[in-house]
Amino acid sequence: MCGISGIIGSGFNRDLLSKMIEIQQHRGPDSSGEYVRDGACLGHNRLSIIDLSEAANQPFFDTTERYIIVFNGEIYNYLELKSELEYNFKTNSDTEVLLAAYIKWGKDCLHKLNGMFSFAIWDSTEKKLFAARDRFGVKPLYYHHSEETFYFASEIKTLHAAGVQKAPNEKVWASYFVYGSYGMPNETFWKDIHQLPGGHWLEFENNQIKIEKWYVFEEEIKKYQKKKSYDAVKSEYTALLKDSIELRFRSDVPVGFNVSGGLDSSALLAFVNLLGKEKSNINAYTFFTNDKRYDELPWVEEMISLTKNPLKRVLLQAKEVKELAKKINSYQDEPYGGLPTLAYSKIFQKAREDGVLVLLDGQGMDEQWAGYDYYVKKTGSLIQGVNRSPFRKNVLSDYLINLAEKPAYPKPFEDDLLNLQFRDLFYTKIPRALRFNDRISMTYGTELREPFLDYRLVELAFSQPIEYKIKAGVQKSMLREIVSEYLSDSISYAPKRPLQTPQREWLCKELKDFVWQEINDIEHSKFANWFDIKSLKQEYNSFLEGDNDSSFHIWQWINFNMLNK
Incomplete structure (x- = not known):
């Protein structure tokens, strides 16, 4: 998990690159590096997770020194890919495997990757930059194109530091206030700063940008058209879930996980503890506020009492909010989710203090298994637990209201439920949660992994008929059945609790x-x-x-x- 940055074109500048690297130091406190040559600057901040040696530092060169990569994320199946590649490896890093995969398979390597990633590869012979993001956009990539120069970075503030004027994107802000939209996948809240959407690649050559979608989810779902029995799907999903969590334990530093009182955390807890005794002793982290109306601590403690994992409780108090909000704002760069995000951030601070540099959490189950209330109640609201609209258009001026644009999301499926799930996976719930969580984990130089967002799990669950997802009015029914085999029914069938803080x-x-x-x-x-x-x-x-x-x-x-x- 790291920070990447770069300047390509006539405006390349070592001093500017050094400033960009410095701004992102929190993303990679272990080392930093730069490549400055022939119209290209590449910068990297490293958080060492796999192969802790200096040989794995970046920017990283292939054996011919034609290709140079800067990479943020993890390729979880790097060992399997390594066995397929005929390459003279000099490190044990997933970075080198990724670069070798690109050299052998080109853009097609993306379909072989199981991981979270944003990376950029400079071809010093062809003078061409190739960049890509993972399927769901777990890891960020922002860019700005000005005259004959292309700038990219892991964070928006880095581009502002590079000289891009900090001016609000008024349409995005207006839509946020009126409709609660956080922008479309290519947009940001700041003028002239764009993001490469998840599941897309980008090429920059001869001052031209080309962007294409490489992960077409709608097409991938067609592979699952043949209906399987309930028990067959349950067995296949369980096996994939075990494999996904096992892959995400590949690390050369200590691993922990985050828990709440919900079903998704229950699933994570149960399957982590199926992986062997050495993993059953890893730290579990949760937050609380000392308010019994909202705290999930009693449910968490009930869960942990079954597995005996060490539980680290992190307290958020009202007196901390003002200063903590200022700090987290400075790292988020864009609007985020309120006090729950602040409370969650303290978990990563505590983990870093404990020397636990990798944490797993349970993001993604609701979207793949239709777990939100509005999937069945058809309220349309993306915020659970409220009756009145959470937006207040009346406090805005006519000027801003006229700029607002109600978001229109694609509906590639005939089924309304699938279209809602698709929206939440690629346009609303998951993109915003991943952004919030990437920033707060990186604030403290820790890595967050999302085992439930393994594309194999998402595709399999998403493609199932509604009766596999919602049974007798119970949402995420198959997942509940799976978890109930390892934890009590009181945990597996607990209702969803949308509010987390007072x-x-x-x-x-x-x-x-x-x-x-x-x-x-x-x-x-x-x-x-x-x-x-x-x-x-x-x-x-x-x-x-x-x-x-x-x-x-x-x-x-x-x-x-x-x-x-």
Whole structure:
């Protein structure tokens, strides 16, 4: 897990590259390196996870020194790929395997990779850059093209440091406030900064950018058209789940995992402890707030009592929020999910202190097994546990409202449920969660792995008929049956709990002065014309008086102001 950066073209500049590398140092505290030659600058910040030797540092050259790679992520099946390649390997790293795979198979190597990745390869002979992201976009890649120069980096702030003006993308911000959209897969909240969507590759040659989609999920799903029996799918999925978690334990540094009281964490806990005694002793991490209405600690402790993993409890307190929010904002670069994200960030801080540099979590099960309430209730809202709309269009000026664009998502399937799942996998839930989590893990120089987002699992579960996903009104029914074989029914069949922190209560009471400060800052900022300040204040007063079914709109204002200071 690392940070990558680069400048290609007439504007290549070693001093600028050094600045970009410095900005991303938190992503790779173990070493940094640069390549500056013939119109190309490549930078790398390394967090050493596999092959800890200096020989695996980057930028990394092939044996001919024609190809140079900078790589962020992990190729989990690198040992299997290595056995297929006839190559004179000089390290035990997955970086070298990735480069060798590209040299042998070209772009087609992407389909052979099981991992999370964003990487760039410079062909010093053809003067061509090739870059790609993993199927679901677990690892980020941002870019800017200006005149005859192409800039790329793992974080947006790095491109701002390279000289790209920090100016808001007004349409994306407007759509965020009106519809809760975080932008389309190629967009960011900042003008002239784009992201390469997950499952896409990019080429830059002769000052021209070419982008193509290499992972066409809709086409992959067609391979599963032949219906299998319930028991056959259950057996196949269970075997893949074990393999996915086993692959993600490949590491030369200590591994731990994150748990909550939900089904997905239960599945992770159960299968981690099937992998052998040495893995049953690894640390489990969870957060709590000392509020019994929201804390999942009792369920977590019940789960852990069955497996006896060491449990590390991390407390978030209201008094920490103001300073912690400032810190996390500076690493996120774009809006994020509120107090749960802050609480989650403390887990990675604690893991780093414990010397645990790799953590696994349970992201991705709801999307593949149709676990969200709105899949069956058809409410349309992406925020669970609220009745009224979480957005407050009335606090915005006509100027901003007119810029907002309601997102329209592709519907490649005939089935409405599949289209909702597809939307959440590639446009809404998963992309935003992966961004939040990448930034908070990298803030503390730790690596987060998502075993349930193994493409084999997602494709298999997604392609199953609805009666395999929802049975007698119970969502994620097959997954629950699988987990119940290893943990108690009270855990396996526990209802989904969407709220994780007392955000609503804290924003009303303990953090009231903090919220007013942010609102007053907006009133006196250059963005005051985006808002109807009187309505903004009235809405917060209504919130304080009890209209607080949702607190998301309050967090939107805080987040916006802190990011635009």
